[in-house]
Amino acid sequence: MxxxxxxxxxxxxxxxxxxxxxxxxxxxxxxxxxxxxxxxxxxxxxxxxxxxxxxxxxxxxxxxxxxxxxxxxxxxxxxxxxxxxxxxxxxxxxxxxxxxxxxxxxxxxxxxxxxxxxxxxxxxxxxxxxxxxxxxxxxxxxxxxxxxxxxxxxxxxxxxxxxxxxxxxxxxxxxxxxxxxxxxxxxxxxxxxxTGRRPVARPAPGPARVPGPVTVSVPAGTGLVHQLRATPGVGLGSPDKAAVHLAWALLGGRDGLLDRELRGERALTYSLAAFSREFAAGGYGLTVATCAEGAREEVAARTVAVIGGLGRGEFAGGLLAAARERLMVRYLGAEHRARGCTERLCGYAVAGLDPEESARYPSALLRVTRREVCGVVRHYLRPTADGEAPTPATT
Missing domain, CATH: 3.30.830.10 (Metalloenzyme, LuxS/M16 peptidase-like)
Structure with missing residues (x-):
């Protein structure tokens, strides 16, 4: 390592x-x-x-x-x-x-x-x-x-x-x-x-305005749709990045909060993913639920309700520990691969960040508290107060 x-x-x-x-x-x-x-x-x-x-x-x-x-x-x-x-x-x-x-x-x-x-x-x-x-x-x-x-x-x-x-x-x-x-x-x-290059200043990333949340329905075959809900995220250098990762890890994956609610308890979805992406000048989070077209509105509403519950801290403490462990294993696996390491370091450098920041990610994960997870959910994932989904923008 x-x-x-x-x-x-x-x-x-x-x-x-x-x-x-x-x-x-x-x-x-x-x-x-x-x-x-x-x-x-x-x-x-x-x-x-x-x-x-x-x-x-x-x-x-x-x-x-x-x-x-x-x-x-x-x-x-x-x-x-x-x-x-x-x-x-x-x-x-x-x-x-x-x-x-x-x-x-x-x-x-x-x-x-x-x-x-x-x-x-x-x-x-x-x-x-x-x-x-x-x-x-x-x-x-x-x-x-x-x-x-x-x-x-x-x-x-x-x-x-x-x-x-x-x-x-x-x-x-x-x-x-x-x-x-x-x-x-x-x-x-x-x-x-x-050699041979004129001295140029490293350009600052252009601004990336993120209004969010945005919901989009994409056809997924006969009678099926991919129901997407995107929310504002954080940039690669944000101090909230580890907490945001933990929030999305709690929501996504098999036996994540969304899978338990939408597939396990209500049988509304055929597949489900939830994740975040971070870039130099911003980022976003995304849920993707594949469901019957007639279930689209219910899936949208229940997705927002689950996110709202996460923001209020309605999850068992063991789930947070498990999410932290999954993220740690994923990071260590990527770092063990030589190209995973070099490509990650390039990403940090291009973003104008100290490349040493990459090695600080595990300790940042360990410091995140339950309260901080709830805070980033309310700030970035933006569940509405009444649990209703935003007006959809269908494509």
């Missing part, structure tokens, strides 16, 4: 972060480029990352390195994660060099890269498009929907992709995170990462 990252200072805004020694048999390095308010570039980010990964893989093969290169895209950054066997981890120090030519769109195989990118997008969950658009607005990158992205990428030729890639790479300094590194190597890595 990592005891927290080692951080080397910025050079022209670029940053190198290395985790302390860890037991994983696989080593990883992630190079992340922040996304800005350039919406066309943010829409195309998955395709750009796929092109970068293709070029990085080719450069690594030319160098004789046996690595795997994968594109990674989040709402806040796009980049490439490279993995190798732990014994071969010194080769990952070449990632900045391999990435240097990544702004070039592949001279051959572009259509193959785009087709693979579109296939990956098709597998993503589209149900939250409507609520994210309603929460963050159509102009913000957090509100980019699946259909919009597919249309844009299907019509994006190699010349346009090259222009957008150059815009992303020139707009903000990159971040490099490694799961294994000798601290003596880090200054050289920082120099390699920043």
């Amino acid at each position: 990592s005891e927290g990252p080692v951080v080397v200072g910025d050079a022209g805004g670029s940053r190198v972060i290395a985790a302390r020694e860890r037991g994983s048999a696989v080593a990883a390095a992630t190079l992340a480029v922040p996304l800005t308010d350039d919406r066309p570039a943010a829409v195309a980010a998955p395709l750009l990352a796929a092109c970068w990964a293709r070029e990085v893989a080719r450069a690594a093969r030319r160098a004789g390195a046996a690595v795997r290169a994968d594109p990674v895209t989040t709402p806040d950054w796009a980049g490439v994660t490279v993995e190798s066997l732990r014994a071969d981890h010194p080769c990952l120090r070449s990632l900045p060099e391999w990435f240097a030519g990544a702004a070039r769109v592949p001279e051959s195989g572009y259509e193959e890269v785009r087709a693979a990118c579109l296939a990956r997008l098709a597998a993503e969950d589209q149900r939250s498009d409507g609520v994210r658009r309603a929460l963050f607005g159509p102009a913000h990158r957090y509100g980019i929907g699946h259909a919009e992205r597919v249309r844009a990428l299907a019509g994006c030729g190699p010349d346009e992709a090259a222009v957008l890639s150059g815009r992303v790479l020139g707009a903000a300094p990159p971040v490099l995170a490694l799961s294994h590194a000798d601290p003596a190597d880090l200054p050289g890595l920082l120099t390699a990462l920043s």
Whole structure:
């Protein structure tokens, strides 16, 4: 396990972060480029990352390195994660060099890269498009929907992709995170990462206005709907993040409060999920209940009622302990994977946060009290006083 990252200072805004020694048999390095308010570039980010990964893989093969290169895209950054066997981890120090030519769109195989990118997008969950658009607005990158992205990428030729890639790479300094590194190597890595780049300030995340709550019904097949309720959330650096996670852990999952009420006691739902998402400039929470179309209004009302009960502290103390344990196990599992560590560190750095904050998450979970959970439920999940659901916005 990592005891927290080692951080080397910025050079022209670029940053190198290395985790302390860890037991994983696989080593990883992630190079992340922040996304800005350039919406066309943010829409195309998955395709750009796929092109970068293709070029990085080719450069690594030319160098004789046996690595795997994968594109990674989040709402806040796009980049490439490279993995190798732990014994071969010194080769990952070449990632900045391999990435240097990544702004070039592949001279051959572009259509193959785009087709693979579109296939990956098709597998993503589209149900939250409507609520994210309603929460963050159509102009913000957090509100980019699946259909919009597919249309844009299907019509994006190699010349346009090259222009957008150059815009992303020139707009903000990159971040490099490694799961294994000798601290003596880090200054050289920082120099390699920043070479040829003009000094630019790391952009502050754009504001993400979240009115909430928002309810949306999405068709789920003959006679079925996905009933979604989205609420304001917190940003990645919020001091309330651990308490918000615990609130959603109490609501979601098998035998969570919503599952007990909607499926176990009332047989209203076929499936149910409840979770939160945190980004650099905001976040949201979401419940997704699949039910018969005729049960939609009852499901909406009971969902709000259960959230209201959670805000009043109507749950057994053992449930809080179990939720805390599940979150801890999930965090430790992600941290044990080398790429889980490097991608998490990049996310914190892009958000302008101290990467050491990632290692403080377990202790933050342990400090959250029952009263704090109730407080974040009332503040962020916003159950109405009379238990009635907000006016639905059906898509």
